[in-house]
Amino acid sequence: MISFARQLNLIDYSLSSLWRRRGKSLGVMVVFAGVIFLLASFQMTTRALTDAAADLLAYAPEITIQKMTAGRQESIPLEYQEKLSSIWGIRAITPRVWGYYFNEISGANYTILGLDPHSMPLGDQLGQAIDTGALPEAHEVVLGQGVNAEVAGGDKSIFSLFRPDLSLKAFALAGTFKAETNLLTYDTLFMNLDDARDLFAMAEDMATDLCVTVANPSEVSTIAKKIAALLPDTRVVTRQQVQKTYQAVFGWRSGFASICLLTALASFIIFAWDKASGLTPEERKEISVLKIIGWQTSDVLVLRFWEGVIVSLVSFVVGYTLAYIHVSFFEASLFRPILLGWSVLHPALRLRPSVELGETLLILCLTVVPYLAATVIPAWRAAIIPADSALN
Numbered sequence: 001m002i003s004f005a006r007q008l009n010l011i012d013y014s015l016s017s018l019w020r021r022r023g024k025s026l027g028v029m030v031v032f033a034g035v036i037f038l039l040a041s042f043q044m045t046t047r048a049l050t051d052a053a054a055d056l057l058a059y060a061p062e063i064t065i066q067k068m069t070a071g072r073q074e075s076i077p078l079e080y081q082e083k084l085s086s087i088w089g090i091r092a093i094t095p096r097v098w099g100y101y102f103n104e105i106s107g108a109n110y111t112i113l114g115l116d117p118h119s120m121p122l123g124d125q126l127g128q129a130i131d132t133g134a135l136p137e138a139h140e141v142v143l144g145q146g147v148n149a150e151v152a153g154g155d156k157s158i159f160s161l162f163r164p165d166l167s168l169k170a171f172a173l174a175g176t177f178k179a180e181t182n183l184l185t186y187d188t189l190f191m192n193l194d195d196a197r198d199l200f201a202m203a204e205d206m207a208t209d210l211c212v213t214v215a216n217p218s219e220v221s222t223i224a225k226k227i228a229a230l231l232p233d234t235r236v237v238t239r240q241q242v243q244k245t246y247q248a249v250f251g252w253r254s255g256f257a258s259i260c261l262l263t264a265l266a267s268f269i270i271f272a273w274d275k276a277s278g279l280t281p282e283e284r285k286e287i288s289v290l291k292i293i294g295w296q297t298s299d300v301l302v303l304r305f306w307e308g309v310i311v312s313l314v315s316f317v318v319g320y321t322l323a324y325i326h327v328s329f330f331e332a333s334l335f336r337p338i339l340l341g342w343s344v345l346h347p348a349l350r351l352r353p354s355v356e357l358g359e360t361l362l363i364l365c366l367t368v369v370p371y372l373a374a375t376v377i378p379a380w381r382a383a384i385i386p387a388d389s390a391l392n
Contacts, residue, residue, distance in 0.1 A: 007306075010299070014306040017286075029315045035268045036319025036367050037326070038334075043359050044323055045332040048351035049183070053246045056184050057239065061094075061211035062220050064237045065227060073235070075206040080231060084212075087226050091215045094120040095207035097196035101161060101189070106150050111188045114196020121213050129185070133175015136191050140174035144185040148176050151189075161189075164201045171195070269370045297384060308375040312368040320360070327353040 018025045067076035081093045097114040117126045117135055127135050136142050143151065151159055160168040177185040197204060214223050220238055228236045287300060326332060332351055 007302075010303055011306050011310075014303055014310060017303070018307055018310060025311060029311055029318070031268055032312065032315035032367070032371065033319035033322070036316055036363065037322045039363050039366065040320050040323035041326050041332060042335050043363065044327040044353040045335045045351065047356065047359065048327060048332070048353050050247055051354070052183050052351065054243060056181060057243050057246065060239045060242055062214050062217065062239050063212035063224050063227065064242075065210040065212060065231065066235045066237065067209075067233060068235050069233070073209075075202060076209060076234070078205050078207060080210065080234075083230060084227060087223060087230070089215050089219050089223050091213045092119070092121050094211040094213070095193065095209075096211050097193055097200065097202060097208045099196075099200055099208065101199075103150065108146075108150065108187065110147055110151070112196055112199060113188055113190045114193045114199075115211075116193045120211065129177055129181050130175045131178040133173070136174040136195075138192050139170065139172060139195060140191065141171040141195075142175045142177060142190040143173065144177050144188040145179055145182055146186040147189055148173075161199060163199060169195075169199055268367075269374050301380065304375060305372070308372045312371050316364065316368055320363070324353055324355070327351050 065076065065080070066073045067080075068074070078095055081095075084090060084093060094115060097112075099112050101110045101112050102108075103110060130142055133142065157173050158170060159173070160170045163169055171191065177188070177190075191199075194204075196202075197206075202208075212223070212227070214220055220240070224236045224238050228234070290300065291297075326334070328351065
């Protein structure tokens with residue numbers, strides 16, 4: 001009880017000491033909170049985007065087959081569907097036509113997606129992703145939120161796109177995708193399979209790839225190996241592999257930016273060392289007075305330790321709280337363009353930041369621990385000052 005009361009008294013004295021040097025303390029806290037804000041915001045943004053991608057990719061094709069020539073993808077013949085009829089466990093095979101359409105006015109690449117939802121299991125449920133309108137019929141298209149704002153102008157019901165021979169193909173607006181799917185559909189034009197073939201001047205017996213649905217999800221990898229053995233000139237991609245790719249992309253980009261942020265952290269540690277080691281004459285006089293009235297060197301060390309703990313914890317709480325607000329209410333506007341990639345059209349997302357214990361402890365160790373370590377030697381140097389050194 002005596003030791004606990006002694007620590008409370010030291011904490012109380014630490015608070016009063018920080019208040020007397022509030023200008024210096026506030027400067028350190030502002031810089032400290034800024035560093036924590038950057039690190040925590042980036043970690044939360046990466047986690048939120050990864051979770052959002054995982055939720056949306058749960059509806060991606062279980063297996064995708066792409067024809068490869070000289071290491072590059074090319075159109076796949078529809079007759080490949082017949083070759084797969086001997087594989088037991090395949091529920092359905094759906095041809096898909098997709099590609100990119102460059103808008104010279106805005107400089108953005110749109111994603112064109114054409115398929116027949118009625119030929120795939122649970123295809124009618126695609127309508128649940130549509131905010132207004134219905135699934136597209138012939139010469140109709142469903143637009144993502146970003147494409148609707150640029151191509152259709154937000155209020156047009158008919159617009160045209162160029163074919164490869166520069167002839168125009170007209171489309172009627174059938175609907176728009178929900179904002180919840182922006183991560184995948186923001187730059188997408190979803191249309192009928194035949195319309196997509198016509199827009200890209202693709203033969204009727206060809207498709208961009210084949211989407212395979214299996215009866216038993218636990219046999220996806222087995223069926224994928226059988227398809228790869230039966231069609232050696234194709235690349236077989238499973239949904240799990242696509243999810244890992246998204247995680248790798250977000251992880252690589254977040255790692256690259258984290259290295260840049262660690263530079264800011266190192267700069268802060270140097271700044272904290274300089275502030276902690278640079279004792280003012282008033283601080284030297286205070287330590288001398290404390291030692292004259294009976295304070296031990298260990299007491300001074302504990303006092304400086306509690307000052308560091310108070311500064312670091314207050315800065316951590318403020319920085320982490322601001323990071324949560326930044327990701328949750330401002331859509332991580334500082335880091336979202338870096339993580340979402342090169343596209344001109346960046347989706348407006350409602351990110352849901354999660355506070356993970358492991359990531360919180362990681363940020364705590366990267367910021368608070370180095371700061372406390374940076375104050376150990378300066379605190380020791382302050383504690384060994386002779387009692388009368390600053391009073392002469």
